[in-house]
Amino acid sequence: MQTRNTVQRNAVLHTVQAMKNHPTAEEIYLEISRIHPNISRGTVYRNLNFLAEQGVIQKVLIPDAADRFDFNISEHYHFKCSECGRVFDADIPYQRNINEKVADKHGFSVTGHMIVFSGICNSCK
Amino acid sequence: MQTRNTVQRNAVLHTVQAMKNHPTAEEIYLEISRIHPNISRGTVYRNLNFLAEQGVIQKVLIPDAADRFDFNISEHYHFKCSECGRVFDADIPYQRNINEKVADKHGFSVTGHMIVFSGICNSCK
DNA sequence: TCACTTATCGGTAACGGTTACTGATTAGTT
DNA sequence: AACTAATCAGTAACCGTTACCGATAAGTGA
Numbered sequence: 001m002q003t004r005n006t007v008q009r010n011a012v013l014h015t016v017q018a019m020k021n022h023p024t025a026e027e028i029y030l031e032i033s034r035i036h037p038n039i040s041r042g043t044v045y046r047n048l049n050f051l052a053e054q055g056v057i058q059k060v061l062i063p064d065a066a067d068r069f070d071f072n073i074s075e076h077y078h079f080k081c082s083e084c085g086r087v088f089d090a091d092i093p094y095q096r097n098i099n100e101k102v103a104d105k106h107g108f109s110v111t112g113h114m115i116v117f118s119g120i121c122n123s124c125k
Numbered sequence: 126m127q128t129r130n131t132v133q134r135n136a137v138l139h140t141v142q143a144m145k146n147h148p149t150a151e152e153i154y155l156e157i158s159r160i161h162p163n164i165s166r167g168t169v170y171r172n173l174n175f176l177a178e179q180g181v182i183q184k185v186l187i188p189d190a191a192d193r194f195d196f197n198i199s200e201h202y203h204f205k206c207s208e209c210g211r212v213f214d215a216d217i218p219y220q221r222n223i224n225e226k227v228a229d230k231h232g233f234s235v236t237g238h239m240i241v242f243s244g245i246c247n248s249c250k
Numbered sequence: 251t252c253a254c255t256t257a258t259c260g261g262t263a264a265c266g267g268t269t270a271c272t273g274a275t276t277a278g279t280t
Numbered sequence: 281a282a283c284t285a286a287t288c289a290g291t292a293a294c295c296g297t298t299a300c301c302g303a304t305a306a307g308t309g310a
Contacts, residue, residue, distance in 0.1 A: 004277050004286055025267080040289045045268065047287095061188030063239065066267060079233055088233075092226045102215045102242050108204055110244040114188065117227050119235040129257055129306050150296080165260045170297065172258095191296060 003050075011036055012047040016057050022068040022078070022087040062087060063116060077114070081121035090117050128175075136161055137172040141182050147193040147203070147212040187212060188241060202239070206246035215242050 011032050016023070019031060029044040048069055052059040060068040062080055068087050077090040099110040136157050141148070144156060154169040173194055177184040185193040187205055193212050202215040224235040 002278075002286075006277070006287065008288070038289070040291095042269080042290075043288060049269095063186030063188060077227075079227060079231065079235070081233075082236070088231065090227045091230050092223060095220070095223075098217060098220075098240075099242065101217045102202075102204060103244075105216050106204065106213065107247050108206075108213075108242075108244050109250055110204070110242050111207070112244070113240055113242040115223070115238055115240050117224065117233075117235050117238040119228075119233050119237070122232050125234055127257075127307070131258065131306070133259070163260070165262095167261075167298080168259060174298095 008036070008039055008043050009047045009050070011039070012044055013051055013056060016048070016051070016069050017071040020071065022060060022070055024066040024068055026066065028069065060087070061114065075112075077117065079117040079119065079121070081124055082118050083120050083124035086121060088121065090115070133161070133164055133168050134172045134175070136164070137169055138176055138181060141173070141176070141194050142196040145196065147185060147195055149191040149193055151191065153194065185212070186239065200237075202242065204242040204244065204246070206249055207243050208245050208249035211246060213246065215240070 012028065015028050015032050019028065023031070025041075025045055025048055028048065029039070029041050032039050032044065048057070048059070051057045052069070055073060058070040058073045060070050060078060062068055062078070065080070065085060068078075072089070075094045077092065077094075079088045079090045080086070081088070095113075095115075099113060102108060102113075103110045137153065140153050140156050144153065148156070150166075150170050150173055153173065154164070154166050157164050157169065173182070173184070176182045177194070180198060183195040183198045185195050185203060187193055187203070190205070190210060193203075197214070200219045202217060202219075204213045204215045205211070206213070220238075220240075224238060227233060227238075228235045
């Protein structure tokens, strides 16, 4: 199956790369709509998942909230403000060793982990 | 506001404490239905949230899946099998220090964090 | 022991976020 | 330029969960 370079797909990619605030699919849709008023939510969702699948962007799963999308595809963690709901990067080193600890303890084959911190962000306190 | 000791609330509590597999609300509902066939899903959800709010049980948020409920209210981590979707405890020490690292780095007031490991469980590999 | 109040109930509708379906387009090949 | 199938816009359906409603029953106080 060949993949195509559509204006919609490019718009989704460039919008994610331009928005550096871990936007939700809806926020990305609203942003793109300003330039492509006819784009469909379904198209945005489809391409976000496609691009994340390809590894060009990253899908960030936030508990109890809509998924976020990140131009930064490196392994890193996030902080969610319980007041305003905004998501920020948590710049601490990736804890690669804890994967092995869990693997050793339980025998699972551990492929990765995610960490989400919670608390109050600077502008909320 | 007084709180009441209803048969439904007790059934929800005891069922969570009896099921040690991080059940979802639906699984708890199905289990209780065997003894209380008329209980409503809404009642199960309401009481699960109530009991979690009280700290009697723990709500475990799993990305991209239904919430789980845990009789074990201590701080601990979880592993989700990407094959069968089951959730297991990940018995490694609670990393209390990383909260401070994030707080120091960003200035946020960090109240906690969650870690979810992913990979393949023993019965799936 | 019996009202009385109101927390909680069962049943169902609505919600938010996301995916699946449809027939119509359109990108990339030949 | 013609062709084919990936992708589109639009909309319906999905899943997990919460909100609503009139009915029920748990705990008080007389």
